[in-house]
Amino acid sequence: xxxxxxxxxxxxxxxxxxxxxxxxxxxxxxxxxxxxxxxxxxxxxxxxxxxxxxxxxxxxxxxxxxxxxxxxxxxxxxxxxxxxxxxxxxxxxxxxxxxxxxxxxxxxxxxxxxxxxxxxxxxxxxxxxxxxxxxxxxxxxxxxxxxxxxxxxxxxxxxxxxxxxxxxxxxxxxxxxxxxxxxxxxxxxxxxxxxxxxxxxxxxxxxxxxxxxxxxxxxxxxxxxxxxxxxxxxxxxxxxxxxxxxxxxxxxxxxxxxxxxxxxxxxxxxxxxxxxxxxxxxxxxxxxxxxxxxxxxxxxxxxxxxxxxxxxxxxxxxxxxxxxxxxxxxxxxxxxxxxxxxxxxxxxxxxxxxxxxxxxxxxxxxxxxxxxxxxxxxxxxxxxxxxxxxxxxxxxxxxxxxxxxxxxxxxxxxxxxxxxxxxxxxxxxxxxxxxxxxxxxxxxxxxxxxxxxxxxxxxxxxxxxxxxxxxxxxxxxxxxxxxxxxxxxxxxxxxxxxxxxxxxxxxxxxxxxxxxxxxxxxxxxxxxxxxxxxxxxxxxxxxxxxxxxxxxxxxxxxxxxxxxxxxxxxxxxxxxxxxxxxxxxxxxxxxxxxxxxxxxxxxxxxxxxxxxxxxxxxxxxxxxxxxxxxxxxxxxxxxxxxxxxxxxxxxxxxxxxxxxxxxxxxxxxxxxxxxxxxxxxxxxxxxxxxxxxxxxxxxxxxxxxxxxxxxxxxxxxxxxxxxxxxxxxxxxxxxxxxxxxxxxxxxxxxxxxxxxxxxxxxxxxxxxxxxxxxxxxxxxxxxxxxxxxxxxxxxxxxxxxxxxxxxxxxxxxxxxxxxxxxxxxxxxxxxxxxxxxxxxxxxxxxxx
Amino acid sequence: xxxxxxxxxxxxxxxxxxxxxxxxxxxxxxxxxxxxxxxxxxxxxxxxxxxxxxxxxxxxxxxxxxxxxxxxxxxxxxxxxxxxxxxxxxxxxxxxxxxxxxxxxxxxxxxxxxxxxxx
Numbered sequence: 001x002x003x004x005x006x007x008x009x010x011x012x013x014x015x016x017x018x019x020x021x022x023x024x025x026x027x028x029x030x031x032x033x034x035x036x037x038x039x040x041x042x043x044x045x046x047x048x049x050x051x052x053x054x055x056x057x058x059x060x061x062x063x064x065x066x067x068x069x070x071x072x073x074x075x076x077x078x079x080x081x082x083x084x085x086x087x088x089x090x091x092x093x094x095x096x097x098x099x100x101x102x103x104x105x106x107x108x109x110x111x112x113x114x115x116x117x118x119x120x121x122x123x124x125x126x127x128x129x130x131x132x133x134x135x136x137x138x139x140x141x142x143x144x145x146x147x148x149x150x151x152x153x154x155x156x157x158x159x160x161x162x163x164x165x166x167x168x169x170x171x172x173x174x175x176x177x178x179x180x181x182x183x184x185x186x187x188x189x190x191x192x193x194x195x196x197x198x199x200x201x202x203x204x205x206x207x208x209x210x211x212x213x214x215x216x217x218x219x220x221x222x223x224x225x226x227x228x229x230x231x232x233x234x235x236x237x238x239x240x241x242x243x244x245x246x247x248x249x250x251x252x253x254x255x256x257x258x259x260x261x262x263x264x265x266x267x268x269x270x271x272x273x274x275x276x277x278x279x280x281x282x283x284x285x286x287x288x289x290x291x292x293x294x295x296x297x298x299x300x301x302x303x304x305x306x307x308x309x310x311x312x313x314x315x316x317x318x319x320x321x322x323x324x325x326x327x328x329x330x331x332x333x334x335x336x337x338x339x340x341x342x343x344x345x346x347x348x349x350x351x352x353x354x355x356x357x358x359x360x361x362x363x364x365x366x367x368x369x370x371x372x373x374x375x376x377x378x379x380x381x382x383x384x385x386x387x388x389x390x391x392x393x394x395x396x397x398x399x400x401x402x403x404x405x406x407x408x409x410x411x412x413x414x415x416x417x418x419x420x421x422x423x424x425x426x427x428x429x430x431x432x433x434x435x436x437x438x439x440x441x442x443x444x445x446x447x448x449x450x451x452x453x454x455x456x457x458x459x460x461x462x463x464x465x466x467x468x469x470x471x472x473x474x475x476x477x478x479x480x481x482x483x484x485x486x487x488x489x490x491x492x493x494x495x496x497x498x499x500x501x502x503x504x505x506x507x508x509x510x511x512x513x514x515x516x517x518x519x520x521x522x523x524x525x526x527x528x529x530x531x532x533x534x535x536x537x538x539x540x541x542x543x544x545x546x547x548x549x550x551x552x553x554x555x556x557x558x559x560x561x562x563x564x565x566x567x568x569x570x571x572x573x574x575x576x577x578x579x580x581x582x583x584x585x586x587x588x589x590x591x592x593x594x595x596x597x598x599x600x601x602x603x604x605x606x607x608x609x610x611x612x613x614x615x616x617x618x619x620x621x622x623x624x625x626x627x628x629x630x631x632x633x634x635x636x637x638x639x640x641x642x643x644x645x646x647x648x649x650x651x652x653x654x655x656x657x658x659x660x661x662x663x664x665x666x667x668x669x670x671x672x673x674x675x676x677x678x679x680x681x682x683x684x685x686x687x688x689x690x691x692x693x694x695x696x697x698x699x700x701x702x703x704x705x706x707x708x709x710x711x712x713x714x715x716x717x718x719x720x721x722x723x724x725x726x727x728x729x730x731x732x733x734x735x736x737x738x739x740x741x742x743x744x745x746x747x748x749x750x751x752x753x754x755x756x757x758x759x760x761x762x763x764x765x766x767x768x769x770x771x772x773x774x775x776x777x778x779x780x781x782x783x784x785x786x787x788x789x790x791x792x793x794x795x796x797x798x799x800x801x802x803x804x805x806x807x808x809x810x811x812x813x814x815x816x817x818x819x820x821x822x823x824x825x826x827x828x829x830x831x832x833x834x835x836x837x838x839x840x841x842x843x844x845x846x847x848x
Numbered sequence: 849x850x851x852x853x854x855x856x857x858x859x860x861x862x863x864x865x866x867x868x869x870x871x872x873x874x875x876x877x878x879x880x881x882x883x884x885x886x887x888x889x890x891x892x893x894x895x896x897x898x899x900x901x902x903x904x905x906x907x908x909x910x911x912x913x914x915x916x917x918x919x920x921x922x923x924x925x926x927x928x929x930x931x932x933x934x935x936x937x938x939x940x941x942x943x944x945x946x947x948x949x950x951x952x953x954x955x956x957x958x959x960x961x962x963x964x965x966x967x
Binding site: 486487508518519520521522524525526543546547548549550551554555559561562563805806809810811812813815817819834 | 870
């Protein structure tokens with residue numbers, strides 16, 4: 001079989017989409033793919049570029065990998081660009097001189113940032129915002145700057161402004177038009193967006209035309225505007241729109257539009273035979289499409305044509321929904337009411353800062369467009385109504401008015417959507433695709449994402465996709481069972497509510513009043529034990545709670561494989577005096593405990609037998625140690641770097657903060673273990689972003705990151721709030737942690753909890769910062785009450801002769817467990833393995 | 849031992865182990881009965897005593913007395929503190945891996961004294 005050779009010029013999002021479409025198609029083996037990228041890496045997600053500033057790594061942004069291309073047989077060249085096309089010989093030549101022949105050529109060269117021709121624009125610290133390299137330059141420049149200006153108040157400009165703000169700069173946005181996001185928003189929407197953004201300390205300057213960038217007096221540069229005003233700044237980011245990267249086509253005789261762009265037809269063909277253009281470099285019907293979804297559509301159309309089908313590109317819906325500097329903004333269809341005869345409805349709530357406007361057809365029957373600022377929840381419904389030409393309700397204003405009961409406005413039942421309705425425009429997933437996936441067995445958003453790809457692009461459609469999924473599950477009669485176990489027909493979160501609201505104080509009381517009979521089991525007992533401890537914080541070894549405690553909690557130690565325990569005293573913040581360190585050494589030596597430093601900056605002593613635990617802990621408590629709760633589903637450690645007290649770079653006292661936080665939250669039982677990290681500067685030596693709560697010092701206070709995780713499924717924590725003072729930081733942590741305790745599933749880490757929390761990070765911010773549910777005070781009170789009842793469980797235990805009775809191997813003998821056997825390795829003992837036991841390597845005598 | 853169903857009459861000898869007050873309801877202790885490590889559990893809810901081997905044949909350690917007791921359907925079990933397999937407290941059967949059956953013992957309360965039966 002002969003294969004057809006396709007060369008794809010450019011490996012951005014759209015170029016990659018084309019390749020991905022080919023290699024995943026049924027006819028993949030018919031094609032050989034060669035691609036060139038002038039960037040040093042394969043395709044990454046430019047839509048999520050700003051995530052790079054909130055902790056995502058380059059790897060997080062990658063859309064593919066070299067291994068993946070290699071295994072799919074895609075030949076790629078990085079750091080080299082195609083400079084010449086010979087349409088007759090059907091070859092391309094690269095800057096490095098490489099010549100490759102093609103059967104089909106696909107140009108996916110994308111766009112470049114437009115920098116207005118202002119004198120002085122080429123100086124250092126005058127940058128653009130487009131690639132990962134640009135972001136690295138912006139970061140570097142920000143370290144030497146205090147003030148930053150973004151030129152351009154459009155979508156990308158505001159993202160860049162957000163980035164500068166996150167980098168700690170005094171941030172300004174300079175826009176030529178009279179309002180922000182002039183393409184997408186009308187005057188009312190633009191005005192509100194401006195007010196909201198200004199309240200976040202971003203300075204907005206509209207109707208400013210920069211005529212020169214000169215040397216500043218106080219700052220590095222001064223920007224001079226045509227109206228005579230000036231603005232001093234240390235750095236400038238140009239984000240004034242994009243231009244199609246059409247140079248290659250232009251220089252090689254391919255038709256270009258008057259104002260740029262490679263002219264293509266409905267099949268994405270250019271004027272030269274067997275040459276296609278897709279994405280932001282392509283000009284269709286006189287238009288450039290600067291969004292990823294139309295680019296993806298073009299990629300599919302081009303492949304369809306090459307593969308002998310006849311899909312066509314006939315324009316795209318340019319509706320967008322996004323969050324800019326924390327403000328929800330959406331624009332749908334004819335946002336400016338340019339359709340002849342169009343009528344509008346406007347809703348403006350100055351108190352809650354919400355602006356909504358819908359544009360309807362002259363006869364009032366169809367929705368033509370909409371603008372939403374401050375609350376974009378209606379986006380999914382309105383966008384679907386608009387693109388599917390669905391009939392409007394009799395009173396269209398209901399679509400944007402809040403319902404009288406205070407809930408969101410009337411939303412369309414998803415049943416009303418046709419199966420062909422495209423829910424996810426990034427990945428082109430229709431309602432029918434979701435319904436099929438559910439019928440094929442998908443029953444969670446995770447399944448749906450894996451199966452259909454929906455919501456894996458910009459994520460804007462997640463709520464809509466979930467309601468379609470839920471509706472279809474309901475139609476199929478599937479009841480999602482989240483019961484804790486056979487003894488309780490409730491989820492952990494529901495049981496937590498019951499315990500809290502009905503003030504239930506024991507497992508038996510809960511089982512009697514809300515259980516399904518039986519005795520309980522090793523699932524529900526520890527879960528309920530943890531809930532009781534979270535809200536009432538009794539001593540966990542009280543008789544009525546003891547039988548609920550899991551393997552480790554019941555003896556306040558971590559059981560090892562041979563039934564002995566490890567001991568981890570608290571070393572708050574990782575700070576320890578030499579004297580205390582010596583005590584740990586002495587105890588370890590006396591009891592011959594294997595000693596290892598943990599990842600959480602403390603010291604783990606292994607191999608203590610049950611009867612030794614009280615003696616060991618007596619010595620530790622006498623020396624001023626407390627239990628480290630290493631055995632509990634509770635706060636483990638607050639890892640810290642040394643911070644401003646010693647470090648040349650530290651900007652805050654990270655150790656002091658870590659110790660304060662560890663002492664505040666120690667002993668708080670939660671659905672799973674919780675770890676913190678506190679770093680004294682942006683170098684992040686405490687690796688705080690891999691923790692449930694990460695705190696990173698800034699010049700002005702602390703940035704709070706939440707719901708990170710190391711371990712099996714690493715997840716970077718999300719930036720939750722910036723530049724907090726100590727008091728606000730603690731307040732927010734109190735609220736997030738207690739909200740997690742109330743609502744998480746059993747053994748659900750904060751990372752998975754957040755991923756499953758409907759509304760995600762934005763919702764969490766709404767609850768914690770804006771107090772959307774009016775529970776903030778209650779959450780703080782819960783936490784205060786819990787903290788007020790803290791006790792060192794080991795101190796309580798060694799003071800109780802009754803409790804100590806259990807700490808022996810036999811209830812009726814002083815003998816020890818004879819099954820224990822050890823060998824020495826690297827000067828310490830460890831449990832013998834089976835071969836060593838069988839070979840009767842002499843066991844180390846363990847005596848006290 | 850072929851018949852795993854235990855009733856107190858099977859015991860040929862009762863070994864005194866501890867006081868009932870040494871047992872916290874819904875938990876277990878380990879007793880040395882002759883040379884054998886025996887896990888004894890007391891369910892306050894059922895007002896019943898149970899005794900099985902303390903050795904966990906899967907985790908290969910003497911730990912079963914430290915597990916959580918509960919019910920799976922009609923069966924009363926302990927979950928191993930190591931890897932959470934369930935052992936039936938009246939028969940010694942392992943619910944997950946039938947090949948790992950352990951011994952169950954007759955257990956008796958004489959006054960306040962807990963006794964384990966051996967043959």
